[in-house]
Amino acid sequence: MAITSIFNDAFVLTWDFILTIVDAVTPSHPAGHVVPAGHPGAGGEWPEYVSPGEGDSRCACPMLNAMANHGILPHDGKNISFKTMNETIRSTYNFSPSFCYFVPNYIARALDKDYFKDTFDLEQISVRNDKGIEHDASLTREDVRFQPDQGKPHIPFINELLATASGKDTSAEDPENALMLTSDDLARYSAKRRTDLENIGGKLDFIHKMFGSSNSATLLRIVGGHVSDLRPFLIDERIPDKWEPAIRSRVGLTMARFNLTVLPLEFSTRKHMKALAKAKKSG
Ligand code: HEM
Numbered sequence: 001m002a003i004t005s006i007f008n009d010a011f012v013l014t015w016d017f018i019l020t021i022v023d024a025v026t027p028s029h030p031a032g033h034v035v036p037a038g039h040p041g042a043g044g045e046w047p048e049y050v051s052p053g054e055g056d057s058r059c060a061c062p063m064l065n066a067m068a069n070h071g072i073l074p075h076d077g078k079n080i081s082f083k084t085m086n087e088t089i090r091s092t093y094n095f096s097p098s099f100c101y102f103v104p105n106y107i108a109r110a111l112d113k114d115y116f117k118d119t120f121d122l123e124q125i126s127v128r129n130d131k132g133i134e135h136d137a138s139l140t141r142e143d144v145r146f147q148p149d150q151g152k153p154h155i156p157f158i159n160e161l162l163a164t165a166s167g168k169d170t171s172a173e174d175p176e177n178a179l180m181l182t183s184d185d186l187a188r189y190s191a192k193r194r195t196d197l198e199n200i201g202g203k204l205d206f207i208h209k210m211f212g213s214s215n216s217a218t219l220l221r222i223v224g225g226h227v228s229d230l231r232p233f234l235i236d237e238r239i240p241d242k243w244e245p246a247i248r249s250r251v252g253l254t255m256a257r258f259n260l261t262v263l264p265l266e267f268s269t270r271k272h273m274k275a276l277a278k279a280k281k282s283g
Pocket residue numbers: 060061062063064085089093095103104107125126127133134135136137138139140141212215216218219222
């Protein structure tokens with residue numbers, strides 16, 4: 001098991017690196033054509049949004065829940081194959097094929113399931129163990145000690161985060177759509193959440209800090225950072241009408257390219273945490 005996963009990961013990273021080069025020399029999709037024809041969301045037409053009902057399975061990931069709310073994944077969030085996940089995150093969010101294989105494969109391992117044969121319910125994605133992704137100090141969820149149902153967004157956190165937005169899209173025609181969340185806004189709010197966690201005796205390990213910054217980075221690179229899009233995505237877990245992934249390249253966002261956003265975000269989160277600790281000390 002351990003040996004095969006090392007080979008698997010080495011293979012995926014090599015594949016990802018090659019895709020990153022291919023992507024750099026391939027022309028991008030024209031605006032409005034990122035989601036492939038024949039897939040939900042093509043031409044900005046997303047299937048109808050239906051909020052989750054009694055008995056529907058939802059997880060700590062707003063973007064997967066959004067797919068279920070639109071019926072791109074089964075609306076009840078149940079009995080989903082890892083391959084379906086691979087294919088739907090590719091067509092919906094334009095992550096590279098390497099990423100779309102790597103992450104479902106990672107979560108299959110955390111669940112001790114077989115990527116090729118088994119299925120899962122969305123709530124299982126919120127598994128909390130050293131191989132899992134779920135962690136404390138999230139931006140959109142209360143810690144599990146305060147909210148055992150990680151399928152529920154915590155609206156006060158989301159409003160607080162979006163209220164920090166300090167960026168401006170100078171090309172936006174409508175001033176309503178100009179406000180943007182920046183990497184520094186995300187780092188500052190994440191530092192606040194991590195500091196609050198430390199103040200109650202909690203701590204994140206290295207891998208969960210990296211997952212935290214990776215998830216935050218999708219709000220910039222995939223969603224595009226506009227507050228007018230982030231609000232429906234995070235609060236209702238709904239894909240806005242006419243929205244398309246902000247990454248228009250043909251291969252989609254590779255892991256290597258993604259790290260160029262994730263790593264600086266993680267570094268500035270640490271910088272903001274030090275500043276918060278210093279401010280506390282000096283009273
Ligand atoms: C198989 C694919 C995926 C899996 C297994 C997965 C898993 C997770 C998990 C377990 C969390 C909770 C982490 C926490 O405790 O904060 C999470 C949060 C999140 N994920 Fe995903 N995810 C997947 C795909 C995606 C995609 C494609 C996107 C973006 C387009 C995305 C964006 C996010 C965001 C923004 C959060 C919220 C982080 C927060 O509240 O701080 N995820 N994901």
